[in-house]
Amino acid sequence: MIRISNTMTRTKEEFTPLASGEVRMYVCGVTVYDYSHIGHARSAMVFDVIRRYFTFKGYRVTFVKNYTDVDDRIIKRANDAGVTAREFAERFIQAEREDMASLGVLAPDVDPKATEHVGEMIRLIEQLVASGHAYPIEGDVYFAIRSFPPYGRLSGKNLDELLAGARVEVDERKRDPRDFALWKGAKPGEPAWDSPWGRGRPGWHIECSAMAMKYLGATFDLHGGGEDLIFPHHECEIAQTEACTGKPFARYWVHNGMVNMGKEKMSKSLGNTLNIREIVKRHDPDALRLWMLGTHYRNMIEWSEERVEESARALERLARLFHDAAAARDGGGPAPLPPAFAEFRPRFERAMDDDFNTPQVLGVLFDFGRALADARDRGAGGPGAFIAGVDELVRLARVLGLFGRATTTDGPPAEVQRLLAARGEARARRDFRRGDELRDEIGRLGWLVEDTPAGPRLTPKGR
RNA sequence: GGCGGCGUAGCCAAGUGGCUAAGGCGGAGGUCUGCAAAACCUCUACUCAGCGGUUCGAAUCCGCUCGCCGCCUCCA
Incomplete structure (x- = not known):
């Protein structure tokens, strides 16, 4: 039984899928106006591991992760670069795919782009306008926050305090200053689509609602993303979608902690980011992953070259077992797992079941590694037992996305x-x-x- | 100001009411070795930011204090 911390309820809940044996999950992807950084890598790895674990447990998983490819900054930077927003975004979508592959992150089953789902978004907005949850003004369309009483539940925000502490400049045309844009009328030179409210482009939040619904249905199992998306992004997604369908949107809300540079959050707006492609030049992707998974996904983690190098050393101890096993392999059939190594899989599952406790899982894997090395040195059970044990270790490690690449060598030249x-x-x-x-x-x-x-x-x- | 999270060994990090407080890195000693390297073994927190309280019993629950971070604005 898997238990998951649900941001919505602030408790650890038993996971039961909507459809038996099936998990449908949606994760918010990146806005593609620059190279992906370590923070994006963390989110990607966290949900990669969650997805792999569901699969390991026998669920059929549908994993959707979007690209936000229309946005103010994309437009601005594309203009500066003298290319179309589309060309500009496409460049970084390609880069993101390369970066994620270099980290051993499995590609999503579907990776929809916002610009290819504008029609779906318009239909959603039309429904919201028709039902009184949204209203158009001069080519814009806003969501009426007061029409959706549960607004604020996910983020624990009180609507009155939200208003009091608002730092945004108030748009007098809005019925309520907290209302947010579903559709933005186009300014000259911006990418725009035809709509019932004139030419324009979608607001940020609506894209995830439209794409999640299209690929996963009105209600699905798990919605993930960085914890910085809880408010306003996910709050607004819930409001739009549930106001429209009248059904609960995602059943489990899962948020990963931030990567900090020093004491500060790594973020594009602070300009303190480290690109994935720079980092993989210096570090083994597995070492990066081991480092990331050494902290629980909900906690903040501080970037540190030194910590990653330490992880690389730890990794070597396990990697050596694979080489020894490869060297001892004689082409015979697989031996059964010796009883001495039978304890590790249950321990592994117990830790993963408890809100994907990867730090604890790593403890299990290192215990396993030590037991294997000990057996190898003492010759206990013969090479067959050792090899069977190493195979088991690799199977478990791969659920974390470790050792995904060839672990056997071609032999020395x-x-x-x-x-x-x-x-x-x-x-x-x-x-x-x-x-x-x-x-x-x-x-x-x-x-x-x-x-x-x-x-x-x-x-x-x-x- | 509102909401949320964190503070565990030299460093990183699990554990969240009760066996000896996981694991990794680092360090010390040992076995092995021509020397190494690797591996393995042993040791490395009588204590969990501080102070009170609840309890037979707390790192774990409650209160206060101190320190750090995030969200409330685009952000994974």
């Missing part, structure tokens, strides 16, 4: 083999000086030589 043999001869002559030279030379070719009781072991450096 002939040149390395030749040098290793020469080193063996030198050492047999007790010519250790020559032996160490050869070891250094092999090292320069990217392979680490270690002497074990069973003979020398070769490991590719940096996995």
Whole structure:
């Protein structure tokens, strides 16, 4: 039984899907006017892991993540760059896909773009206008907040206090200063679509309502995003959608914590972002993931090169097991998992079931790793047992998105083999000086030589 | 000002009423080794920001104080 912290109820709730055996989830994606940063990476990895875990538990998962490809900043930057907003957005959509793939994040089942769903949005807005939840003014359309009493429930905002503390300049045309735009009349030079209220473009919040409904239905299981989206974005999504359908929108609201730079939140507007593509030049994606998952997804995490490097060291300990298992593999059929290693999967599931407690899960994986190394060193159960154990570890780690790439090696190149043999001869002559030279030379070719009781072991450096 | 979150070892980080307070990094010692490396073993918080309270019992619940962060405006 999976339990999930639901932002809506502020409690950890038992997860029951709407349709048995099926999970439908929607995650808010990025506004594509720049390269994705580590904060986006966190959100992506968090929901990637949640999705993978649902799949691991046997659910059929439909995962939708959108692109916001029309927005003030996209328009402005596209103008500055002298290209169309569409071209500009497309460039960063491509970049985002590359970045996410480089992090081992699985592609969504559907990744809709706002600009390709304007028709759906217009129909939604029409319904809202018809039912009195929205009103047009001079080419704009606003959502009437007072027509939806539950507004504020998700974010825990009190409407009166919201008004009192409002920092936004008041638009006198609005019936209520808290009303938000569903449709914005076009200014000259902006991308625009025809609508019953004249040419214009959709407001931000309406796109997620329209796309989530289109691909997942009026009610679906899980809606996710960064915690900075709780208000106003998700609050407004709920208002629009539920005012329109009269049905509950998402059943579980899941929000990930922010990535901080120092003490401050990493955000595009603060200009303190670190792009994913810069980071993957310096760090193994698995090390990044291990670092991210070492903090519970709801807590804030502070960016630190040092912490990521520490994670890389921790990762190496596990990676070494894979190489040893690969080396010991003899092509025989898979051995059954020895009882000594049977405790780890239940522990893994218990931790994941409890609101995707990945830090605890990692503890289980490292315990598992130690047990495996111990078995390997003592020769307990023979190589078959060791290999079966490593396979199990890899299966569990992959639910976290770790070790998704090939973990077996192609074996050392002939040149390395030749040098290793020469080193063996030198050492047999007790010519250790020559032996160490050869070891250094092999090292320069990217392979680490270690002497074990069973003979020398070769490991590719940096996995 | 309103709402929410956090403060656990040198660092990172789980645990949220009761066995010895996970795990990672770092550090110390040991086994192994020609030397290494790796691995494994042992040790590294009598204590959970501080002060009160509830309880047979609290890091875990309640109150207050101090410090930090987020949202209330675009933001993952």
